[in-house]
Structures are given as C-alpha cells and as structure tokens.
Amino acid sequence: MTALHHTSDAAADAALLDMLTGPNPRAAKSAFARRDAALDPLLIAAAFASGPHVTRNHYHHDFFPGVMLPKAEGAWDWTKYTGEDASKPPRKKYAYVSRQGPRRQRLASSEETKENDEPRETEPLKPADNLPLPSKKRRSSVVAVASATISDATSRHRSQSILGSAQKTDTSLPPLEVRCMARTRIPTPHGPAFLHLYHNNRDSKEHLAIVIDPAQLSDSPNSIPVASPIRSRSLDSVWSETETEMDRIIRGAYVGRLSSASQQASTPSSEPPHSRSLGGVIPPPLIRIHSECFTGETVGSMRCDCGEQLDEAIRQISLPISLPSTPSNPSGTMIPGRGAVIYLRQEGRGIGLLSKIRAYNLQDMGHDTVTANLMLGHKADERGYEIAGAILRDLSLGTDPSTSSISEGVRVLTNNPDKVEALKQEGVRVAERVPMIPRSWQQRKAATDATAAHDHAHIIVADSNDVAGATMIGGKAVHGEDLDKYLRTKVLRMGHMLPLWMEETELIIY
C-alpha cells in the first residue's frame, strides 16, 4: 500500500516536472519557462551540414577522422585538398565517424566507473592515438636509443639504459617503461620551460617533467659555455620508419626555438649527454620531485605550501648560475639555470583528492594530517618514486644512461629525507639536498633580522622572493610576449570582449 502510494507520488512529481519544464508553449509563457541554453549557431550549422547522425554529443567530440590514421574509416587527408575539379563528377561524400563509443558502453567499461584516484590495472605502453605505431624494423643507427625507450610487442626486454638498475622485486609487474609523448615550450614568470608529458606502463596517469634549460633556446649556443642540453631520449628517438620529420617536430622532438622560420627536428643521440658537459665547472642540475596538489596549486589553498613550492622550485631552478673565474676567464661567467621539476600525479600524498578532502574535514575536527590519513584506512604517505626515477633516467638526470655508471648527479630541492632515499634506490646520484624554506619563514626571518639591526619595531623588508607566482592565486600581474599575443588574438580573431592593450599604441576599448 505504501509502495503504491510512493509510486503514484513519483508519477505525480514527474508529471508536474514535465508540465513545468516541458516544451509546451503554454507552459513557456508561465513563470516556469524552459531554461534551456540558447542554441549555438555553430551547432545548428554543423547539424545542417552533416545530417541527422551528428548529434549534439558528437559535436563536442573529435568526430572527424584523423588525417592519415589508417584505422579511421572514411578518413581523408585534407592537407592535400586543392579545390574541387569542375571537370570531374562530384566527389563521394565522406561520413563523419565518431571514434568515441556510446556513453552507455563507456560507462560500463572499468576505466570510467572506477573512482577517480583508484589505482588502475596495468596497461601496456601505448603510443598516442594519432601517432604511428612503433615499427619493429628500425634503422641500425636508431635502434640503440629507440629500443631503450619504446615498447616492442615481440620483446618485453627492459633496457638498462633508460630503465636503470632499479628492478622492482615484484615480478608480477612488467618492467617499468616510460616514454615522453610530447614536449612544448612554456613561458613562465621565471623564464622559459619545456613541458614534457610522459606515459608509462604502471598507471594510466600522465606524469610530467618541467625542464628548465633556456640555453636550448639560444640562437648562438656556442657563444657561452653551456652544459649539455637536458633532453628526453625517448622523445628524441625515431618511433617508426613512417614517422616524418614534421610528426617528430609536432610532438616536440625539435632543437632550438620552434617558430615559423625555424623547424629543425632533433636527432636521436647515442652519446651520453654528460660527455659534452664542462665536467666539474658547472654545478649538477637542480631538480625537484613534486607531487600533484590540486588544492594548493590550482585553488591557491593555504592549507599547504604545495603551490608555493612548485613556484619556488621553478624560480630557483631558473636562476642564472655564476661560474667561478678561471685563468682564461678571470671575471667568471653567468650561464642560464638548468634542471627540472618532475611532476607526479600522486595527489594527496598518493591517497587521491577524494580522500584528501575527507582528510581535511578530519583535520578540521582536530586531527593532524597523518592521523587523518590513518583514520581513513590509508598510510600516512602512499607515494612511490619509481616513475620519477625512470623519467630522470630518460632525461639523463643523475644517471648515465649508456653505462649505468655514476654521473655528475643532481641537486634535489626537498625537505623530505624519504624522497632522497627513494631516489638513491632508483639509482639516481643525489649530489646535494637543497632545502626548501617556506617563503613566509624567510620573510619573517628577514624582518626580524632587520628589526634587530635597526631597532625598529615595524620594518617591512622587501623580499627578493616577492615576485609573481607561476601558480599562486593572488600572485602579482604578469605579462609577456606570448601572453600579449594570445590576448590580442582572442580579441581580434575570437571576439573576446576585452580591452586590447598594445604597448606602443593607445588602449583600444571594444
């Protein structure tokens, strides 16, 4: 009886909802008019142009078949389009093929139903969807490098050159492999960086390396003494015989500064990079192994110092290096800073964002961060550094990839001794640990010192660290050539309603 009562209640609710929100024109005139978003004219144009099989959902997907992608049926290479030939019969129309399965199917797959931060099943190393599969036949000159980094279906051998000596004892796991899928230049408030995106065969996360090595952008690299460039061996490898130079450049395997005038593909290096370095003169590269923190880095949460640490690491690594004077160069030399932040997607010390948010509530209730983790059934710290080790090997940082012998090492920015130990276990030579002192502490100490020196109660000390932050909400305003260009394009080409600021001209308000 109660169930029946509930059913009829639900039906009545649904009817009421239909009446209030349905496409009934009389209802629309009422106070409860439909609240659909305005129709996008581009969407209507796309629907007319393509027919009823293209739905609103397709419009949001990449439904165009990839150029030169053999598996995409109906793909047509638009780069070869030179206009319609009026003398020929009209060309066959190509159907748009969605490469995404129906949502029902996707939801049923384990990938999307799992909780965001659950560890996923091991997947084999896959190339990006739009890149050619690695070929089994390779030119002998590139085999040495390519085999070190590219998964081969016939062989699961792990090359010591990239994967190093840090074999995992868990034999149920395949040997760890990482591959840099793409690299691009990123201007930061502290100077240029190269963002490297990695895939691996341990988890399905996209770990990153922010490489700082502006000497690579120099027009005349030989004019100053430079250390060997920090390059990814897996990125610079030739992935297949069908891969063109342009394919390689697009994925970031280029040298120098990429521009409309300069597009030079890199060559796979068989030399250990440090063999060209000025051994002993240049300090080892400065690195940081940083763990993802959405709250600290994106929201600017002041619950932790993660945002500041990321920013501070990029700042410190970017600082120019002063080389000591030599008989041939008595005044000494400054060279650009060099190093990398390895950015691991292990949010919340590996417990994931969901658990970290719950842990924060426990912390609000009076527990500390460690207890909160334990109360949720997690360890205090669930992070691992194998992938960081593999990425460092790929970048030849702290390891000599060709001989597995000890290299110049790295200086590591951290206060966490476990990290130093984990890196050592990965075969990385830690030449020095560089502490990360919180900026607020530095500031307060400087203020205290100044107060003591001048015997004034309220001196505010200008802090040399007080520069715009790369990731901190509330950082000072930044501007630069790339940002200006982008904003200008948004105003002039994409109709963004912004005042157009050009340095040499007047302010134009649209």
Ligand SMILES: Nc1nc2c(ncn2[C@@H]2O[C@H](COP(=O)(O)OP(=O)(O)OP(=O)(O)O)[C@@H](O)[C@H]2O)c(=O)[nH]1
């Ligand atoms: N579970 C949990 N994770 C946190 C909390 N605060 C920050 N984190 C995470 O901690 C990680 C950063 O670790 P930290 O302990 O701050 O520093 P560290 O990397 O161990 O050490 P340093 O190299 O010295 O910075 C990031 O993944 C953050 O998301 C917290 O209250 N609870």
